Amino acid sequence: MTMHTIRDKKTSVVAGGAGFVGSHLCDALLAKGHRVICVDSYLTGRAENIIALENHPHFRMIEADICNIQMIDEPVDQVFNLACAASPPHYQADPIHTMMTCVQGTANLLSIAAQHHASFVQASTSEIYGDPEEHPQREDYRGNVNCTGPRACYDEGKRAAEALCFDMFRSGKVDTRVARIFNTYGPRMRPDDGRIISNLLVQALKGEPLTIYGSGNQTRSFCYVKDLVTGLISLMEVQPNPGLPVNLGNPSEFTINELADLVLELTRSRSELVYKPLPMDDPQRRRPDIVRAQTLLEWEPTIPLEDGLRMAADWFALALRNDLPTRSRNGSSQVGSTVLQF
Ligand code: NAD
Ligand code: UDP
8 A cells, every 4th residue: 555545634735825715725624634735935925824724733834936846745635726926916016927827836736746646726717718708707718818918927827827737637647627716805815915805895994095996887706715715625526527617706796886885884984985097908897607616516605795795894804903914924913813614
């Protein structure tokens, strides 16, 4: 019997495990009894997100950039690749690194998965549909991405990563699975993350004007992080491998103006709305068709926006009261360690 088969725990690598989604995934996998190896460069993640796990006997942190990582020195059963800045201002801050993270970083992790005969889940994105001409977006829609615009480093990087994953799958080298994640929110988003829900909640809680880009009539469909994590784990575990990308998101669609109204209502804030220019290539409508996830994974989101927003607002209120550090890896705040019950 090999070392691989006699181990009593599954070992999951979570690349990007110190980030918003990744840290909740680490919690959920540990709660399932897995050993978890978090690989993160702390580019946009925070040590606070995983501080509660530091002394967990089955948790290991490897500080590394996935663009450089070549091996993991212990057996591995699963690799989740969530490592990539996800907020437009963050992924556009160093677009070449974002592209290399998606392509070289994913290739490195696929190679590690191949070495260990590990299954692989790639965190892809609804951004691969670009500014969609079909609505809602089904997985067989091929998208409308501007390959030379400011979002291309992320959109095209993630598209290339999907291509790598499916080539590795077709050639029999790695059991890859691809999740196309739609806008997800919840506790542990950075207050300075720059995405809509963190921006609006932080602004409302501070009594500052809520920034709306463009008319505010553009739409998004928001998934609470706990629902997403359940979907990612189901995708990793489902047999047989779907061999197709799977949308993971909440199909309830809201305009940005509707979201702003809800934020003001829930936080009882009197902040005003200020309208700013719409960023280039900003998608106008976005809503996942989740029939594939419902059918293959028996998964669908359970947490309505109003409930999720309330939980996120409570967390941001606590984070702001504790003056949650935004960049520091050594801050003393414990707020980031809030653990959702899986
Ligand atoms: P996040 O920025 O909070 O987390 C990303 C993590 O990856 C951070 O901890 C960061 O430090 C790390 N990272 C980035 N580049 C790295 C590199 N080269 N090497 C090692 N670590 C690196 O973002 P998130 O919202 O938690 O997103 C997680 C994943 O899910 C990303 O791949 C993102 O593209 C995908 N996704 C997220 C959403 C969403 O709405 N949250 C939507 C679609 C896709
Ligand atoms: N947005 C906004 N105000 C903000 C941040 C974002 O109106 O302070 C808009 C943004 O232009 C987009 C939508 O909200 O239309 C969602 O933006 P986000 O950056 O959260 O995600 P993405 O565009 O990647 O879906």
